[in-house]
Structures are given as C-alpha cells and as structure tokens.
Amino acid sequence: MAAYSQPTISRLLNESDNAPNSDVKGAKLEKLVRYLFDKVPGVTFYAANTLDGVRAHELDVIFSNDQRNSDLYFLDFVIITECKNTASRIGSNDVRWFISKLVDRGVKTGVLISLSGITGEADGRSNAHSEIINALNREGVKVLIVRRNDIVSFSNTRDLVELLQRKIMKLTIERTIE
Numbered sequence: 001m002a003a004y005s006q007p008t009i010s011r012l013l014n015e016s017d018n019a020p021n022s023d024v025k026g027a028k029l030e031k032l033v034r035y036l037f038d039k040v041p042g043v044t045f046y047a048a049n050t051l052d053g054v055r056a057h058e059l060d061v062i063f064s065n066d067q068r069n070s071d072l073y074f075l076d077f078v079i080i081t082e083c084k085n086t087a088s089r090i091g092s093n094d095v096r097w098f099i100s101k102l103v104d105r106g107v108k109t110g111v112l113i114s115l116s117g118i119t120g121e122a123d124g125r126s127n128a129h130s131e132i133i134n135a136l137n138r139e140g141v142k143v144l145i146v147r148r149n150d151i152v153s154f155s156n157t158r159d160l161v162e163l164l165q166r167k168i169m170k171l172t173i174e175r176t177i178e
Contacts, residue, residue: 002039042070095128115148
C-alpha cells in the first residue's frame with residue numbers, strides 16, 4: 001500500500017479546474033489519474049491519448065495490470081480510463097461512447113473519472129446511469145464512476161482499491177451506481 005500526497009492531489013485538481021481550455025483541463029486530470037493508478041502495485045502506465053488503428057476512438061489513459069501481483073487483480077489486464085472535468089455531470093452520450101470503446105476492445109471493466117459525476121439516479125433507471133446498467137445487462141461490461149469527492153478522500157492505494165471493489169459489488173449485486 002503506497003501513500004498518496006494530498007498536496008499533489010489538490011494541486012493537480014486545481015490545475016485541471018483552472019486550466020484555460022478543455023484540452024489542458026483533460027491533460028491535467030489525466031496526469032492525476034496516472035499518479036493515482038501508477039502507485040498501485042502491479043499496475044503500469046501504458047499510454048495516453050491513444051487512437052485505435054482506424055482513428056475512431058481515442059483512449060485517455062491506459063494501464064497494464066499484472067493480475068498475478070496487482071492489488072487490482074479483479075480488473076482486466078488492460079485498464080482503460082476516461083477522464084472528464086466538466087462543470088456539469090456528464091450525460092448518456094459520453095457514457096455510451098466510453099462503453100463502446102470498452103466493448104470494441106473486449107475489455108469488461110472501465111473506469112470513468114468524472115469529477116462532477118454523471119446524470120441520472122443511482123438506481124440506474126434514468127439518463128447516464130441507465131447506460132451503465134444496460135451495458136452490464138447486454139454486454140457484461142462494468143463502468144466504474146470515480147468522482148471528485150472519491151479522489152480527495154484517497155490517502156493511499158488501498159482507498160482506491162476498496163472504492164473500485166465496492167463499486168463493482170454495488171453495480172453487480174444491487175444494480176446501482178455508487
């Protein structure tokens with residue numbers, strides 16, 4: 001279990017929040033995501049802002065996950081993250097687009113970092129929440145939402161691991177998005 005630096009987390013969030021445009025906002029948030037996941041044993045940064053072969057999908061931050069010795073052993077070998085720092089919650093279209101990126105690559109779990117959250121109700125019956133429930137039901141794909149309040153609460157990698165485990169359990173068993 002590695003410790004996170006609260007000043008580093010705060011600084012990167014602040015830099016993302018106060019960036020002059022959406023590209024810089026995204027780059028700063030991607031740097032924070034890389035900082036958080038890189039500290040997890042067995043998880044290694046692979047690439048950022050990578051286009052697929054037909055240049056249809058850009059993947060924000062990708063990690064390899066050596067499940068043999070990873071604290072995130074319960075996730076796929078390929079961990080794909082999508083990073084969103086918007087003033088309002090992101091909607092169904094953005095969530096559906098991320099799901100299509102996962103499905104097209106055969107990845108069963110993705111992490112969507114949306115600092116403002118997503119639209120709809122946690123019961124999965126409306127808006128972006130319903131897209132996540134539908135992806136689980138139709139494709140067996142799990143989308144885990146990480147929000148600003150989650151990130152600022154992290155003191156070490158165990159906090160990230162336990163958060164993702166709890167989100168998988170809530171989504172799989174209760175069909176709710178935490």
